[in-house]
Amino acid sequence: MKVAIPTPYPFFTTAILLGGLALWGLKLQQSDQWLPASPGPSEPFQQGRFMASDSGQLYLPDDLEATVWAEAPMFYNPTNIDVDARGRIWVTEAVNYRNFNNKPDTRLDHPNGERVMILEDTDGDGKADQAKVYVEDKDLVSPLGIAVIGNKTIVSAAPNLVIYTDENGDDKPDKKEIFLTGFGGLDHDHSLHALVAGPDGKWYFNTGNAGPHIVTDKAGWTLRSGSLYTGGTPYNKLNKGNQVSDDGRVWVGGLALRINPDGTGLKVMGHNFRNNYETALDSYGNLWQNDNDDQVVACRTSWLMEGGNMGYFSQDGTRYWQGDQRPGQDVPTAHWHQEDPGVVPAGDISGAGSPTGMVVYEGDELGANYRGLLLSCEAGRNVIFSYKPEPQGAGYRMLRTDFISTFPKVDEEYKWNDIRDDIRKWFRPSDVAVGTDGALYIADWFDPVVGGHQMKDAKGYGRIYRITPKGKKLKSPTLNLAKTKGQLLALMNPAVNVRMLGFEKLRAQGDKVVKPVSKLLTAPNPYHRARAVWLLAQLGPKGQQKVQELLKSDQVDLRITAFRALKQVQPDVVALARQVVDDPSPAVRREVAIALRDVPFEQCKDLLVKLANGYDGTDRFYMEALGIAADKKEEALYAALKPAIPANPLQWDQKTANLLWRLHPASAVESMKQRALAPTLNADARKQAIVALGFIKDPAAAKAMVELTKHNDKTVAQQADYWTNFRRSNDWATLLNWDEVMPPKLSDAEQKALAMRQKLMEEYTPADEKVKLAKEMAANPEGGKLLVGLAAEKKLPDNLKPAISEIIFTNPDQSVRTMAGDYFTRAGSSVALSLKKIAALSGNETAGLTVFKTTCATCHRHGELGKDIGPELTKIHQKFDRNGLLDAILNPSAGLAFGYEPWLITKKNGQTYYGFLISDGQQAIVMKDAAGQKHTIPAAQVASRKQYSTSLMPDPASLGLSEQQLADLVAYLLK
Numbered sequence: 001m002k003v004a005i006p007t008p009y010p011f012f013t014t015a016i017l018l019g020g021l022a023l024w025g026l027k028l029q030q031s032d033q034w035l036p037a038s039p040g041p042s043e044p045f046q047q048g049r050f051m052a053s054d055s056g057q058l059y060l061p062d063d064l065e066a067t068v069w070a071e072a073p074m075f076y077n078p079t080n081i082d083v084d085a086r087g088r089i090w091v092t093e094a095v096n097y098r099n100f101n102n103k104p105d106t107r108l109d110h111p112n113g114e115r116v117m118i119l120e121d122t123d124g125d126g127k128a129d130q131a132k133v134y135v136e137d138k139d140l141v142s143p144l145g146i147a148v149i150g151n152k153t154i155v156s157a158a159p160n161l162v163i164y165t166d167e168n169g170d171d172k173p174d175k176k177e178i179f180l181t182g183f184g185g186l187d188h189d190h191s192l193h194a195l196v197a198g199p200d201g202k203w204y205f206n207t208g209n210a211g212p213h214i215v216t217d218k219a220g221w222t223l224r225s226g227s228l229y230t231g232g233t234p235y236n237k238l239n240k241g242n243q244v245s246d247d248g249r250v251w252v253g254g255l256a257l258r259i260n261p262d263g264t265g266l267k268v269m270g271h272n273f274r275n276n277y278e279t280a281l282d283s284y285g286n287l288w289q290n291d292n293d294d295q296v297v298a299c300r301t302s303w304l305m306e307g308g309n310m311g312y313f314s315q316d317g318t319r320y321w322q323g324d325q326r327p328g329q330d331v332p333t334a335h336w337h338q339e340d341p342g343v344v345p346a347g348d349i350s351g352a353g354s355p356t357g358m359v360v361y362e363g364d365e366l367g368a369n370y371r372g373l374l375l376s377c378e379a380g381r382n383v384i385f386s387y388k389p390e391p392q393g394a395g396y397r398m399l400r401t402d403f404i405s406t407f408p409k410v411d412e413e414y415k416w417n418d419i420r421d422d423i424r425k426w427f428r429p430s431d432v433a434v435g436t437d438g439a440l441y442i443a444d445w446f447d448p449v450v451g452g453h454q455m456k457d458a459k460g461y462g463r464i465y466r467i468t469p470k471g472k473k474l475k476s477p478t479l480n481l482a483k484t485k486g487q488l489l490a491l492m493n494p495a496v497n498v499r500m501l502g503f504e505k506l507r508a509q510g511d512k513v514v515k516p517v518s519k520l521l522t523a524p525n526p527y528h529r530a531r532a533v534w535l536l537a538q539l540g541p542k543g544q545q546k547v548q549e550l551l552k553s554d555q556v557d558l559r560i561t562a563f564r565a566l567k568q569v570q571p572d573v574v575a576l577a578r579q580v581v582d583d584p585s586p587a588v589r590r591e592v593a594i595a596l597r598d599v600p601f602e603q604c605k606d607l608l609v610k611l612a613n614g615y616d617g618t619d620r621f622y623m624e625a626l627g628i629a630a631d632k633k634e635e636a637l638y639a640a641l642k643p644a645i646p647a648n649p650l651q652w653d654q655k656t657a658n659l660l661w662r663l664h665p666a667s668a669v670e671s672m673k674q675r676a677l678a679p680t681l682n683a684d685a686r687k688q689a690i691v692a693l694g695f696i697k698d699p700a701a702a703k704a705m706v707e708l709t710k711h712n713d714k715t716v717a718q719q720a721d722y723w724t725n726f727r728r729s730n731d732w733a734t735l736l737n738w739d740e741v742m743p744p745k746l747s748d749a750e751q752k753a754l755a756m757r758q759k760l761m762e763e764y765t766p767a768d769e770k771v772k773l774a775k776e777m778a779a780n781p782e783g784g785k786l787l788v789g790l791a792a793e794k795k796l797p798d799n800l801k802p803a804i805s806e807i808i809f810t811n812p813d814q815s816v817r818t819m820a821g822d823y824f825t826r827a828g829s830s831v832a833l834s835l836k837k838i839a840a841l842s843g844n845e846t847a848g849l850t851v852f853k854t855t856c857a858t859c860h861r862h863g864e865l866g867k868d869i870g871p872e873l874t875k876i877h878q879k880f881d882r883n884g885l886l887d888a889i890l891n892p893s894a895g896l897a898f899g900y901e902p903w904l905i906t907k908k909n910g911q912t913y914y915g916f917l918i919s920d921g922q923q924a925i926v927m928k929d930a931a932g933q934k935h936t937i938p939a940a941q942v943a944s945r946k947q948y949s950t951s952l953m954p955d956p957a958s959l960g961l962s963e964q965q966l967a968d969l970v971a972y973l974l975k
Helices: 332-337 417-426 482-489 499-522 526-536 540-552 557-569 572-578 586-595 601-613 618-630 634-644 654-663 667-675 683-694 698-707 712-725 750-763 767-778 781-792 798-808 814-820 835-839 845-856 880-889 963-973
Strands: 001-003 055-057 064-071 077-082 089-093 114-120 129-139 145-149 152-157 158-166 175-181 203-207 211-215 221-223 253-261 267-273 279-281 287-291 297-302 346-352 355-361 371-377 383-385 391-394 395-397 400-405 429-434 440-442 463-469 902-907 910-922 922-929 934-940 944-946
Touching: 077 145, 077 440, 089 145, 089 963, 114 152, 114 572, 129 158, 175 526, 221 253, 221 267, 221 798, 221 934, 253 287, 267 287, 279 355, 287 355, 287 371, 287 880, 297 355, 297 371, 371 429, 371 934, 383 429, 395 618, 482 499, 499 526, 499 540, 526 540, 526 557, 540 557, 557 586, 572 601, 601 634, 618 654, 634 654, 634 667, 654 667, 654 683, 667 683, 667 698, 667 712, 683 698, 683 712, 683 880, 698 712, 750 767, 750 781, 767 781, 767 798, 781 798, 781 814, 781 902, 781 910, 798 814, 814 902, 814 910, 835 880, 835 963, 845 963, 880 963, 902 922
Parallel strands: 077 429, 355 429
Antiparallel strands: 001 055, 055 400, 064 463, 077 089, 089 114, 114 129, 145 152, 152 158, 158 175, 203 253, 211 221, 253 267, 279 287, 287 297, 297 346, 355 371, 371 383, 383 400, 391 395, 429 440, 440 463, 902 910, 902 944, 910 922, 922 934
C-alpha cells in the first residue's frame, strides 16, 4: 500500500549523496539558493503535513499503516533511537555533525554539545506530544548509537562509550561514566555504533574501520585493531594494520564486539567490516550486520559467524581490497574477498547504498507474517530492506524484499525523470526500533545527503514514523518489575533492550524461578523459548539441566541455542562439544567448530577430524567454521587427516581439495604444485591449487610459484606471475631475495628521466641548461613526475618554477597535470561552469555516451565500457540524482571517496609515484596510478610520502567540456 507522507519542503531540487561515494569522491556542495527552506526552532510544531503529489508517498505492506509519530522541532537530526520500559523513544541527535565541513554559523548549532532526547506519547493517541532533553554534553560529538537499559543510558560517541545513570528517576543523569575509551573515528561515520543487549545478558556493539581502536576493558584486556585506512575527517590520520591484541590475534577493520555489563570480558565477535553500522541480535544469539561499500555495487547484509573474517581489507589490514583484486574478479567478489580462504560468505549484496540501523522483529503484534523479520535501514536507497533468513547448511540464505520505501519498487533501474522525484530521495531511515507496544519506529534523518561527512539541511529536520497493523490500536504494557510475572512479561517484550530488565531480575532470583521460566519452553512464540534457554543456563544446576536436555531437542534452533548458552557457563567446552559433535545438523556442528578455536590441538584432535569428515564438500559456511576451529592448528589437522587422503594429489576429490585450499598448510606445497601442473585436472582445479599456494606463507610456496611462472602452459604461468608479483610486496616480501630472483627493471624513459634529474640538481650545471632540462622534463611523463617529487620535497629551486609552469600543464600524463596544480602556477584561469545553468539544460544520452568514451572511460567503468581505476559508475543513478551528480563532476576535490585519496610517494633515487595507496605494509608500499598500473615500492627505498586533498580527477573546465556536454554526460550516466 502507499500512504502520503508529510514534508516540510514544498519543492525539491537537491538529492542524494552517500557516504564514501563519488566520481573521484566528491560530496554534494549545494549552494544556498538551491536548498529549500526547512522549519527552524522558532517555527511552531506542526504534525502531519501532507502532499498530494505521488512523489510524497510512503510504500509499505497493505496490512500495515504508517503515521508520523514525531518530527522536528521536537528533536533534530536523529542518528539512532531506542525504547525504554515505559515505551518512550530516546533519540541521539547529530546537530553539530561534522563541523569541519559544516560551519555552525550557517546552520543550527548546539554549542553545549549534542543532546539525547526523550519523546513520549502521554495521551496514547499514537503521536508524541512531549519532548525533553535528557542530557546535553560536549563529550558527545556526533553520537551514532544509544541503548536504554533500566536507569542506564549507553551512548556511542567515539572515542568513548559513555554510560549516564539516572539514579532518582527524574529523567536527568546523576552519574556519568566513560565506560570504554580508545575507539578511533572522532566525528566520523565509520566509528562507534549502537550497543544492544543480547539474550545472554551481555552487551554487543560495533565500530567501523576508522581506527585505530586501542581499548582496554575493566579487567585489563586490551584490544588493538587497525588498518591502513585514514581520512574522512581531520582527526583520522594515524592508523595501521597488523596490530596484535591481548588474545594474540590480529583484528582489522570494522569490528563486532561483546562485553559484560560490568566492563570486563571484551571479546571480538567478528572483524574486517568496512562500516558496520549496527549489530542486530535475535534471541537464538545470531548476529546480523549490514555494511557499506567503496563503489556503487557492493553494500551487503550478513549473518556473522563468531570469530569470522568478513573480508573487507586484507587479512592483516595493510591492503585495501583494490590491492588484492585479482585479474578477472568483479567488484563485489574482490570487495569482500569472496574467493579467499578464511573469509565468511558476504550474505546479500544489495548494490549501491548507505546501510544504517537494524533490528530483528520478534513480536506478535504486527502479525505472524512479520515475526522473525530482519529489517535493515538503507538510508542511501530510501528504503528499509527486509529478510526472512532461511537456514542453508551451516549458514543462511537471505532473500531481500523492500519493506518500506518512497518508491513503489526499489530496483536497479531507477531513473531520475523530473524534479518531483527528488522528494523520494529525502527519506533517510537512520534507524529502526521495536516499541514495547510491538509497533515499529523509524528514525528519518531527512537530508539531501547521506554520509560523506556532511549534511545539507541547515535546520536539522527529522522525523519518527510509527508502523502498526492497519486498523489496530497498539498499547504499551505496564511492566511491574518487582513481581516475577512482570519480569516474565518484560523478558517476552518485543522491545530488545527492555527484555534485559526481565532477564536481570529473573536471574537474580536464581533457581527459584526455574519452573516459571521453563514454562516458556513451550511458548507459541519460538523466540520466547530461545530467551528461556539463555536464562535457564544462568539459573544454577537446575536450570542448566533443563538446557542440557535441549541438546537432544527435535528443533535445530533450540539445540544451537542450548549449546551456545551452555558454552558460556560450563568451563569444559571439549566435554560439551563431545555431546553434539555427531549432530546431524551442519549448523550445530558449526557451533562445535567455533567453540574449539582456542582449544589446544591434542585436546580436540578427534573432534576436529570428525568435524572435517562431516564436511559435504560444498558448504562454504561449514568450511569456514572448520577453518576457525583449526586456526593456528592447520598443520596438525592436515597431519591427522593425511592417512585418509590419497597420497597422489591428483586423486583428491573436490571435498579434499576444498578443505586443503582452506587450510593451505605449508606441508602441502608440493602437492599443490603437482595439481597446478597436472594437465589431467580441469582449469578450475589447477587455479584453486595456485591460489592455495598464494596463501601459504613459506619460502617453499614462494619458490614453487616462481617455478610455475616459467611453465610452458601460458594460463598457469600467467596466474603464477600474478601471485609472484603480488606476494613479493606483502606476505612473501622477506621469504626470498626478490632483487635476485626477479630483479626490477627501469624503462628507458625512467632511466633517461633520472639522469636528467641528477644533472638538474648538480651544483655546477649552468643556469640556462637547468632551465632547458626543466622544460624538457616538464614535457614528458617520467620527467614531470620527478619535478613534482622535487617540488613536494622542497628541493626544486624557485627560479625554475616559472619555466616549468609554462609547460607542465600540457604534460601527457593526467596525474602529472593534476599534481602540478599544488606546486606550479597555471597560466590563465579556468572557465567558470554553472551548476544552475547546466541543470536547466536538457541532456542527450547519445551525446553523453560520446563524452563518456572520450573523457571518462580512461578511468571509470560504466557497463561494459571503461577501466576500473576510479569508482564504478554503472549504478551511479542509485546514489545520485541529476544535481548531485553534476555537483560531483564540477567539484571533484570537494571531498574524496574512501580509498581514493591520492598519495605522492618519492623514492630515494627521485622516482615519484602518484595515485591510490592500496597497500601499506612494513616491507613495501603498493600504489595504483591513473593508468591503473600497480607499483610496488620497497619501504626501505621510500624517501617521502604525502597524502593529497585534491582529487585525481581533473575539473571539467580543464578538460575543455562545455555546459551542454556536461548535461549530456549526466543524462547518459543517469539512464
